[in-house]
Amino acid sequence: MLNRVTLADVAKKANVSTATVSRVIANSSLISKETKKKVQKVIDNLNYVPNSMAQSLTRNSSKIIGIVLNSKDIDPLSNNFFSEILSGISDYLIKKDYYTLYIHCNNSETEEEYIKSLVGSRRLDGLIFLRAYDDEKLLKYLENIQFPFSIIGTPNDTSEYIWVDNDNTKTTYTITKKLIEQNKKKNICFVGGPMNLKVTNYRYKGYVKALKEKNISKEYIIESLFNIDTAYDIIREYLRNNRKIDAIVTTDDVLAIASIKACKSLNKRNVIVTGFNNTYLKKTSNYNFTTVDIKVKELGKKACELLIQKIENRLMKKNYAIIEANILWEE
Amino acid sequence: MLNRVTLADVAKKANVSTATVSRVIANSSLISKETKKKVQKVIDNLNYVPNSMAQSLTRNSSKIIGIVLNSKDIDPLSNNFFSEILSGISDYLIKKDYYTLYIHCNNSETEEEYIKSLVGSRRLDGLIFLRAYDDEKLLKYLENIQFPFSIIGTPNDTSEYIWVDNDNTKTTYTITKKLIEQNKKKNICFVGGPMNLKVTNYRYKGYVKALKEKNISKEYIIESLFNIDTAYDIIREYLRNNRKIDAIVTTDDVLAIASIKACKSLNKRNVIVTGFNNTYLKKTSNYNFTTVDIKVKELGKKACELLIQKIENRLMKKNYAIIEANILWEE
DNA sequence: TTGAAAGCGCTAACAT
DNA sequence: ATGTTAGCGCTTTCAA
Numbered sequence: 001m002l003n004r005v006t007l008a009d010v011a012k013k014a015n016v017s018t019a020t021v022s023r024v025i026a027n028s029s030l031i032s033k034e035t036k037k038k039v040q041k042v043i044d045n046l047n048y049v050p051n052s053m054a055q056s057l058t059r060n061s062s063k064i065i066g067i068v069l070n071s072k073d074i075d076p077l078s079n080n081f082f083s084e085i086l087s088g089i090s091d092y093l094i095k096k097d098y099y100t101l102y103i104h105c106n107n108s109e110t111e112e113e114y115i116k117s118l119v120g121s122r123r124l125d126g127l128i129f130l131r132a133y134d135d136e137k138l139l140k141y142l143e144n145i146q147f148p149f150s151i152i153g154t155p156n157d158t159s160e161y162i163w164v165d166n167d168n169t170k171t172t173y174t175i176t177k178k179l180i181e182q183n184k185k186k187n188i189c190f191v192g193g194p195m196n197l198k199v200t201n202y203r204y205k206g207y208v209k210a211l212k213e214k215n216i217s218k219e220y221i222i223e224s225l226f227n228i229d230t231a232y233d234i235i236r237e238y239l240r241n242n243r244k245i246d247a248i249v250t251t252d253d254v255l256a257i258a259s260i261k262a263c264k265s266l267n268k269r270n271v272i273v274t275g276f277n278n279t280y281l282k283k284t285s286n287y288n289f290t291t292v293d294i295k296v297k298e299l300g301k302k303a304c305e306l307l308i309q310k311i312e313n314r315l316m317k318k319n320y321a322i323i324e325a326n327i328l329w330e331e
Numbered sequence: 332m333l334n335r336v337t338l339a340d341v342a343k344k345a346n347v348s349t350a351t352v353s354r355v356i357a358n359s360s361l362i363s364k365e366t367k368k369k370v371q372k373v374i375d376n377l378n379y380v381p382n383s384m385a386q387s388l389t390r391n392s393s394k395i396i397g398i399v400l401n402s403k404d405i406d407p408l409s410n411n412f413f414s415e416i417l418s419g420i421s422d423y424l425i426k427k428d429y430y431t432l433y434i435h436c437n438n439s440e441t442e443e444e445y446i447k448s449l450v451g452s453r454r455l456d457g458l459i460f461l462r463a464y465d466d467e468k469l470l471k472y473l474e475n476i477q478f479p480f481s482i483i484g485t486p487n488d489t490s491e492y493i494w495v496d497n498d499n500t501k502t503t504y505t506i507t508k509k510l511i512e513q514n515k516k517k518n519i520c521f522v523g524g525p526m527n528l529k530v531t532n533y534r535y536k537g538y539v540k541a542l543k544e545k546n547i548s549k550e551y552i553i554e555s556l557f558n559i560d561t562a563y564d565i566i567r568e569y570l571r572n573n574r575k576i577d578a579i580v581t582t583d584d585v586l587a588i589a590s591i592k593a594c595k596s597l598n599k600r601n602v603i604v605t606g607f608n609n610t611y612l613k614k615t616s617n618y619n620f621t622t623v624d625i626k627v628k629e630l631g632k633k634a635c636e637l638l639i640q641k642i643e644n645r646l647m648k649k650n651y652a653i654i655e656a657n658i659l660w661e662e
Numbered sequence: 663t664t665g666a667a668a669g670c671g672c673t674a675a676c677a678t
Numbered sequence: 679a680t681g682t683t684a685g686c687g688c689t690t691t692c693a694a
Contacts, residue, residue: 049451054687120380
């Protein structure tokens with residue numbers, strides 16, 4: 001391979017010491033303008049690029065951030081989220097001169113060990129966990145050895161870790177409230193994804209809060225998988241048995257689309273359906289309905305920002321961030 | 332941070348030289364069983380993990396492979412491809428003890444320089460380019476400095492570079508031929524994505540080949556964006572003006588779905604439509620049609636395999652691989 | 663402002 | 679089979 005130019009080569013050619021060259025590439029202030037210029041010229045001429053491995057070794061920092069994905073993040077349903085967040089993260093890291101290491105270990109049994117050894121090997125300066133990461137043991141371990149990481153999602157222990165999320169309860173609350181106040185709906189159905197997902201629960205809470213506030217006691221609740229056919233069947237059946245329902249608040253566009261289709265098939269014309277996540281599915285469908293832009297890129301960016309502040313010891317008291325979601329009202 | 336154990340610490344505690352410890356972690360053969368066991372015990376006790384930066388420096392290899400994505404790969408349409416290929420690549424690399432660096436530079440003007448400096452910094456052992464990468468200058472540069480890389484897609488210069496792709500022409504040929512032979516179709520329309528995409532052209536060629544072979548002279552060709560609404564409008568209009576069309580071969584499921592919808596709206600019942608790429612969109616739709624599993628994971632895996640062979644100087648004469656696509660026949 | 667030199671943690675050639 | 683030692687390419691302390 002070409003280009004085996006080292007710092008020593010530059011030093012020799014420029015008639016200075018290696019320390020001086022090092023100072024030039026580090027943009028040190030204790031160096032004269034002329035020397036700097038002279039050395040820079042040689043660097044350019046020789047096409048010198050510092051060996052990052054040597055730098056990492058002496059600086060004890062790799063400038064690499066690992067993004068930990070679990071299989072849920074990779075399934076087709078999350079694709080949109082997945083690629084957007086990765087690109088949000090990467091965009092920010094590039095600007096800050098960091099690199100993005102993609103970490104996905106198929107085998108969840110070995111994942112913990114894999115990450116531990118990765119951290120132990122000093123290959124990484126920090127980690128970002130996607131979604132509320134469920135391996136509490138690993139998080140505790142990292143916290144214990146004081147290895148910097150941030151979480152996208154709300155962790156169980158919100159005070160200890162660095163994390164970034166939307167206020168999902170608030171968003172669903174706002175949507176539900178509007179259905180009641182402005183659209184005069186009274187029989188509102190909540191269609192959520194699996195209840196073992198935290199995010200489903202947060203969104204459910206917002207729905208409940210709005211009902212409570214407006215003294216509506218009747219709750220209609222459907223739990224479904226994020227599969228359009230399954231959702232359609234469940235919702236349709238439910239609607240057949242609960243004819244009074246006049247609005248449907250869902251936790252994802254795929255559920256909203258299933259709901260709309262179910263309503264159509266039952267000839268229920270005046271049911272208002274709302275979605276969530278502003279997905280590609282919605283964009284490619286012909287249906288118009290209220291949905292929520294959860295600002296995926298922002299989530300990724302902020303998670304990086306806090307993490308890097310932590311790494312560089314600039315983190316202030318506040319170790320979390322709430323990203324304001326944007327409700328895209330329809331009608 | 333805890334765990335600052337070094338190889339020297341292990342050596343001291345085990346009463347051996349650093350070389351011996353190094354041999355143990357490298358699993359060298361010239362070491363006795365007992366010493367190995369003894370040293371391993373100390374390693375486990377002290378929880379020693381080798382410093383990868385020091386290793387990289389001495390071995391002159393980072394064990395990191397960079398995956399270069401361009402914006403096309405990241406847009407929502409390609410999500411499925413994108414996340415699948417990334418996971419296919421990562422799965423394979425993990426097994427081979429390599430790491431996956433995600434490289435996406437939003438700014439295409441600086442991308443070339445970014446990658447050059449990345450390569451110059453010795454941070455990477457190799458690169459994988461997604462889709463036929465169009466920066467020929469960069470590829471030439473890398474080839475010139477003998478930096479290992481592989482391409483997913485068919486490059487202009489198929490003999491020089493390492494690459495992996497499906498035989499798209501063959502697949503469309505097979506599909507079109509079957510429509511003619513078995514389904515007795517004679518007026519077959521080709522609906523392709525943008526013609527500036529190589530893949531569109533390859534697939535088009537297969538369509539043409541089948542027609543030629545069967546002495547069908549009439550070609551019907553539609554070029555469309557991968558947007559379901561746009562495609563629908565274009566296709567519907569075209570079908571209205573070409574009423575004889577009795578089959579539609581497309582280059583993507585989104586075009587197939589648009590075609591099916593267009594046929595429905597025109598009450599054309601007997602038109603057979605085929606898709607491509609076996610996308611999430613198809614899986615979540617209720618339409619049944621022939622599509623093609625292009626074996627995305629296989630593509631990623633093979634690209635890694637060839638690349639690593641190259642890196643480790645084990646590459647034989649054949650520098651490319653054709654991954655057999657799987658046509659998922661419907662009916 | 664600059665240079666000399668020690669050292670980061672490891673590998674590998676050479677010696678035993 | 680094991681140890682000694684000279685690097686790998688850089689940063690940084692200390693001295694000038």
